[in-house]
Amino acid sequence: MKKKLVVLTGAGISAESGIKTFRDSDGLWEGHNVMDVATLEGWHKNPGMVLDFYNQRRQQLKTVQPNAAHRILAELEADFEVQIITQNVDNLHEKAGSTRVLHLHGELLKVRSTQNEGYVLEWEEDLNFGDCDDMGHQLRPHIVWFGEQVPALDLAVQMTQEADYFAVIGTSLQVYPAASLIDFTAPEIPIFYIDPKPIQLAMGRKKIEIIAKIASEGTQIMSERLKLI
Template sequence: MKKKLVVLTGAGISAESGIKTFRDSDGLWEGHDVMEVATPEGWYKNQELVLDFYNKRRQQLKEVNPNLGHTILAELEKDFDVYIITQNVDDLHERAGSTKVLHLHGELLKVRSIQNKNLILDWTEDLNTGDFDTNGHQLRPHIVWFGEEVPALEEALDITETADYFAVIGTSLQVYPAAGLISYVPSTTPVFYIDPKPIAIPNIRNKVETIAKFASEGVADLREKLKSI
């Protein structure tokens, strides 16, 4: 029976594919204040701005490809039961070949009804005002904005609690509730932390092995370390 490898990924792994993040620099996301484009308040204040913002992100996603970090994680399924829990809204893990991917913060290539959060549709083109669900309600990006609940959190906790190995890749562990998953890793489970600028993980009981490298190079090291266990 394959051992269960649970991997929490963040913006750092997608950044190597050319997808920008706002947390590493000035608090802006592609030139926008995140409060304008990633909150319910921003949506109600300027729906056109929000739709345009995510339309551009969706188009950008078509121009980038998975990197070596994504690919190695997919290849690890040959030897491990790999579950990816990602804070990223892109589909690069899936395109690399990972088969068990849980998106905590939603997905850029999906939209949902503003009236029914469970009415979710695949969507690859622009989303515009006047794009309605079957009941005539406006569709919005299927993104978990700041201040909204994280529907996938319970499933993520269940997955984390049964990990034989746990890896953290490309996330500063500053965004909650995702960062809180580390507290649910079984105390005997080895934790691998891949980040070029690692921070001390607070209140952790586990043995942590830090790999101070960018995601692609760090995941290659992780593969070798797992082989030697």
């Protein structure tokens, strides 16, 4: 039976594919204040701007491709049961070939009803005013905005608890509740933390290897390490 490798990924893994992050740019995401485009308050204040912002992100997604880090994680499925838990809303893990991907913060290529969270549709084109669910309620981006509940969190915790190996790639570990997942790992399992600017972690008895590299380089190093364990 294959060992379980659970991987938490963040914006840093997609940055190498050309998708900008807001972590190092004073809260700006593609030139917008995240509070204007990634909160329910921003949606109520200016829904037109929010729709336009995500329409642009959706179109941008069609122009980018997975990078080496995404591909290495997909290739690791040959030797491990790989479960990706991602904070990213892009589909680059899937495009690279990963078959088990849990999106904590939603997906750009889906929309949902403003009145029924369970009403979710695949959506690859622009979302406009007048695009409604079957009850006539406006559709919105299927994105978990700041301040909203993270529906997939309990499942992510369960996956983390069952991991034989755990990796953190390209996330600052400062966005909660996703950042708390590492606390649910079993104390004896190997943990890899890949980030060019890793923060200081106080992990007690946990075995953690910090790889201070960009995602593609660090993921290659992790892959080689895993083959030796």
